[in-house]
Each structure stands twice: as structure tokens, then as C-alpha cells.
Amino acid sequence: MITKILEWLANKSSSWLEVIAGIALILVMLLTGCDIVGRAFRMPILGTFELISFAGGLVIGLAVPVTSRMKQHVIVDILLERVSKQTRLILVVITRLMGVALFLILGYSLIKMGSHISASGEVTSVLNLPFYPVAYAMGGAFFVEALILVVDMVKAGGVKNG
Numbered sequence: 001m002i003t004k005i006l007e008w009l010a011n012k013s014s015s016w017l018e019v020i021a022g023i024a025l026i027l028v029m030l031l032t033g034c035d036i037v038g039r040a041f042r043m044p045i046l047g048t049f050e051l052i053s054f055a056g057g058l059v060i061g062l063a064v065p066v067t068s069r070m071k072q073h074v075i076v077d078i079l080l081e082r083v084s085k086q087t088r089l090i091l092v093v094i095t096r097l098m099g100v101a102l103f104l105i106l107g108y109s110l111i112k113m114g115s116h117i118s119a120s121g122e123v124t125s126v127l128n129l130p131f132y133p134v135a136y137a138m139g140g141a142f143f144v145e146a147l148i149l150v151v152d153m154v155k156a157g158g159v160k161n162g
Contacts, residue, residue, distance in 0.1 A: 003154050010148045014065035017141050021062035024055040031055075047127035054134050061138035065145045068152075089156060096153035103146040110139030 035048045067073050080088050114135030123130050 003151070006147065006154075007151045010065075010069065010144065010151045013144045014069045014148060017062040017144060018066040020137075021059045021066075024058040024062070028052050028055045028059065047124070047129075050124040050127055050129060054129065057134050058137055061134075062141045065141055065148050068145055069148050092156045093153055096149045096156070099149045100146045100153075103142045103149065107139045107142035107146065110135045110142065114139060 031045065031048060031051055035045045038044045080091065083091070114132040117135060118130065118132040121130075122132075
């Protein structure tokens with residue numbers, strides 16, 4: 001039962017992050033295109049670099065969980081093909097545990113960084129946009145990634161629901 005709830009939560013949250021990342025990517029494309037046209041007429045869009053930098057960070061950071069959930073990342077499985085099923089399971093659990101630890105540390109660090117940036121009041125130079133929402137968003141996405149790795153590890157281990 002808990003595994004199903006965790007899986008549902010991981011799927012829903014990564015799907016929402018995917019939507020937000022997709023919207024950010026569309027905005028990057030539209031803004032880039034409009035800025036290029038504007039520059040041709042000597043009317044560039046002010047703050048384009050800042051907006052594209054923020055949106056690019058969101059696209060990359062928020063797409064990590066859904067990429068992992070859908071198994072779209074690069075996997076080098078030459079070693080896994082040559083070992084027993086038991087050894088393969090052990091390697092999957094160890095690598096997922098390492099991934100969970102890494103993404104929990106990264107998520108915590110980004111949230112902490114966002115808090116420091118928020119407290120300092122640091123903003124971008126042209127549009128005066130605060131930096132901390134991007135740090136918070138990426139930190140949250142990395143917590144979702146850790147959850148996805150936990151679910152993946154439990155499913156690989158064949159733990160029964162209930």
C-alpha cells in the first residue's frame with residue numbers, strides 16, 4: 001500500500017514538474033525568437049539573457065525526475081548483462097541508494113542556498129528578478145528525484161504492496 005502511494009506521489013509530482021519544464025522551454029523558444037526579430041529591428045528585448053538563464057535552469061532541473069521515471073537517461077549496462085540476477089539486484093539497490101543520498105544532499109543544498117539568497121535580497125541586474133525561486137524549484141525537483149529512485153529501488157527488489 002505504501003509503495004503504491006509513493007509511486008503515485010512520484011508519478012504525479014514528476015508529471016507536474018515535466019509540464020512546468022515544458023512551459024519554460026516553450027517560453028525560452030518564443031523569447032529567443034522574439035529577441036532575434038527585435039534585434040533585427042534594433043529593438044532587443046530587455047533582460048532576455050536573465051529570463052533564458054532562469055528558464056534554462058528550470059528546464060534542466062525540473063526534467064530530471066521525469067527523465068529518471070521514464071528511464072530515458074543513458075544507462076551503461078554492459079556490466080549488468082554479465083552478472084547474475086542476484087548481483088544485478090544488489091548493484092541496482094546500491095546505485096539507487098547512492099543516487100537517493102546525492103539528490104537529497106543536492107536538494108537540501110539548493111533549498112538552503114535559496115534561503116540565503118532570499119535573505120540577502122539578491123536579484124538580477126536588469127529586471128530585478130529574485131534568484132531564490134529557481135533554487136527552490138530545483139531543490140524540490142531533486143527531492144522528487146530521490147523519491148523516484150526510492151520507488152525504483154523498491155520495485156527492483158520486488159517488495160510486495162500491503
